[in-house]
Amino acid sequence: MWKCPNCETxxxxxxxxxxxxxxxxxxxxxxYFEFETADATPDYMPNDRYNKDKKDSKSVIIxxxxxxxxxxxxFAVVGGSIIxxxxxxxxxxxxxxxxxxxxxxxxxxxxxxxxxQIKKQKELxxxxxxxxxxxxxxxxxxxxxxxxxxDLYYKTQNNxxxxxxxxxxxxxxxxxxxKSEPVRIDVLPDEKSSYxxxxxxxxxxLYFAFIFDDEKEHRFYFQDDMLFxxxxxxxxxxxxxxxxxxxxxxxxxxxKELKTINSK
Numbered sequence: 345m346w347k348c349p350n351c352e353t354x355x356x357x358x359x360x361x362x363x364x365x366x367x368x369x370x371x372x373x374x375x376y377f378e379f380e381t382a383d384a385t386p387d388y389m390p391n392d393r394y395n396k397d398k399k400d401s402k403s404v405i406i407x408x409x410x411x412x413x414x415x416x417x418x419f420a421v422v423g424g425s426i427i428x429x430x431x432x433x434x435x436x437x438x439x440x441x442x443x444x445x446x447x448x449x450x451x452x453x454x455x456x457x458x459x460x461q462i463k464k465q466k467e468l469x470x471x472x473x474x475x476x477x478x479x480x481x482x483x484x485x486x487x488x489x490x491x492x493x494x495d496l497y498y499k500t501q502n503n504x505x506x507x508x509x510x511x512x513x514x515x516x517x518x519x520x521x522x523k524s525e526p527v528r529i530d531v532l533p534d535e536k537s538s539y540x541x542x543x544x545x546x547x548x549x550l551y552f553a554f555i556f557d558d559e560k561e562h563r564f565y566f567q568d569d570m571l572f573x574x575x576x577x578x579x580x581x582x583x584x585x586x587x588x589x590x591x592x593x594x595x596x597x598x599x600k601e602l603k604t605i606n607s608k
């Protein structure tokens with residue numbers, strides 16, 4: 345629009361509708377009209393507005409795509425970390441499980457060896473005539489106990505004539521004190537054994553056995569009916585040797601024979 349310079353009428357065409365003055369120059373009505381000449385045009389036309397809107401739409405789309413892409417990347421990184429972490433945890437658990445399985449195999453193998461050794465020892469003891477040493481208490485002061493036994497032995501030997509001798513059969517002679525307690529029992533050889541056996545007692549308990557023949561002799565020392573020292577025919581000393589099958593077999597045979605004698 346333009347204002348006529350003569351009558352100051354606002355017009356849109358090229359001739360003033362009030363006075364007929366032709367439009368020769370631009371007379372801005374207010375600050376909202378910025379035409380420099382009659383032929384001037386606005387800063388942007390509808391096509392420019394479309395192009396601008398189009399550019400704005402592209403910018404929005406680019407921004408949206410950028411945001412989506414960033415979200416995808418973040419999800420991929422975070423998700424990958426979680427997967428790796430879970431994988432490491434699973435591998436760790438599998439490793440621990442494998443270690444536990446290996447430990448179990450080692451324990452089972454060790455137990456198998458131990459059980460096999462124990463079984464072998466039991467078979468050996470059984471073969472030699474003994475199958476147990478459980479519940480036994482070793483004599484701590486062996487030499488002191490042996491010395492006490494020697495004192496009792498020599499006391500009996502020196503007073504043998506004062507004892508009461510009773511021959512229960514042609515092979516067995518028993519010596520008793522004045523309390524009718526056995527002090528010594530002599531067993532002569534028979535068809536089962538070529539050894540002579542002397543058994544010594546104190547307070548009705550066996551403490552010493554001397555077993556011999558023309559060439560060999562054995563000495564057995566007892567406490568509470570349990571053998572704790574054996575000196576064999578070669579002079580070898582076995583003290584508290586409860587895992588020795590032969591050691592235990594000797595004890596068993598001696599106690600078994602005495603039980604048989606006392607039952608008569």
